Amino acid sequence: MWRWRGVLFDANGPQLRLAGTDLELAGEATIDAKIDEKGSVVLPGRVLGEIARSLPEGAVRIESSGGQAKLTCGAAEFTLRALALEDFPNLAAPEGAPSGTLDASVFAAAVGQVTRAASHDEARPVLTETLVDATGDKITLVSTDSYRLAVREIPWAGPSTGIKRVIPARALSEAARASDGDGQIEITLGESQASFAVAGRRLTTRLIEGEFPNWGQLIPAELPNQLRLERESFAEAVRRVGILAQSGAPVRIDLGADGAKLGAGSQDLGEATEQVDGKFEGEPLTVAFNPAYLLDGINAVEGTEVTLSTRDGLKPAVLRAPEDASGFLYLVMPVRV
Structure with missing residues (x-):
């Protein structure tokens, strides 16, 4: 899970929306919940994750008031100090950008094959990224750290105009982990952001500028x-x-x-x-x-x-x-x- 400072619980709609970001990646999911009173609260992400992993089976109740929230599950009860709601960033996905769909399990498998060749050296940031080269009927994923190169083509239904984006390999791996086995995934490729939406979950990542190597000649x-x-x-x-x-x-x-x-x-x-x-x-x-x-x-x-x-x-x-x-x-x- 990402190193989120805070997780937003938004109970203002028909479902409960959870969202978080580490300022490079942003994720959100909607889940069914019984909402007694509308409202929003931001809770500390790291400790919240530890609590969630430790809870017993059963329903979880969250009540917030006075700058704090109480989480109850069975006999377990936690009271957490809430973070400032106004400081939580806007996690809007790219609007009006080209998008397409493909099988989520195929996407997850392809990402697992390709991103292992991406670099972990932040001194060469473009090599920590994966090239996504999309045409009307397929996407080509390419990663390289200059010592090895991985390439995989996968079918998708997208716009006929070719699109090339360089996306952080970490973001693709997180999107693959969230989408594996869940029907169709929608990928939106904006100029400065890309997003991945599947089964009520969406991940959005910032894109960096940089020229990916001409891998074909290798x-x-x-x-x-x-x-x-x-x-x-x-x-x-x-x-x-x-x-x-x-x-x-x-x-x-x-x-x-x-x-x-x-x-x-x-x-x-x-x-x-x-x-x-x-x-x-x-x-x-x-x-x-x-x-x-x-x-x-x-x-x-x-x-x-x-x-x-x-x-x-x-x-x-x-x-x-x-x-x-x-x-x-x-x-x-x-x-x-």
């Missing part, structure tokens, strides 16, 4: 060497061998007719190797990768098999599902050895 045109593996076996082998890939050391992969031989280690620690059976087409070669980045890519691929495609040990490699129809790929830069 994907090699030819990848003659193809290794096809059982995905979970490959992931487990990378995880085990990677135990000895410490202090920035990579995991080496020898590609050949028998599949892949993984290795990692150092003079101080020792050596780990593991053979993973697979189907290989191309010229035998050795490539090396940051094990965490490689494992992220393997885990992002859907299905039981994964294909590792590469040109040589110095050019980017691509992970994807064999005969993938989902439009997902994960590009990872090799490490020189």
Whole structure:
């Protein structure tokens, strides 16, 4: 949950509206409630969240007056000092901006695949964002931290005019978490804000200015060497061998007719190797990768098999599902050895 200073309880309509913001993200939801008297109150967000997680099963009653609110659930009772209602910011969503709809579960899955490649380095803020490139029938999501790149295409019903926005990866992850499995999600892409609405919930995020990298030129045109593996076996082998890939050391992969031989280690620690059976087409070669980045890519691929495609040990490699129809790929830069 976001680091909200305060949560607004708005009981002035037919339903109870809850809203909160950390000034970068704003979220609101409407829920059914028995409203005895109309009114609004803002309660401290952090402690309210702890209280909500601790409450027993049953109805919750909230009464506010005199600058404080009483929460009652079963035998539990809390009295909280209210925050100033006039200080609560306006959480209006972008109006008149282009919007479209898509399946919420598909959106959530795609965001989970792509945002793992976004940077966490605030010194390069545009790389902490995800490119959302929308056309009339599909959205392309792209994230990169300059060491790896994740791309996924998903169908949507939107305006025919192309729209490109750079949206914080954190905001997309929060929207995905809130929407997973809940029918259709509506995405509105304004010039300075974007919002995501699903099942009575809406998240709005501010957009930053910045030019997203030209990601298309990063994907090699030819990848003659193809290794096809059982995905979970490959992931487990990378995880085990990677135990000895410490202090920035990579995991080496020898590609050949028998599949892949993984290795990692150092003079101080020792050596780990593991053979993973697979189907290989191309010229035998050795490539090396940051094990965490490689494992992220393997885990992002859907299905039981994964294909590792590469040109040589110095050019980017691509992970994807064999005969993938989902439009997902994960590009990872090799490490020189």
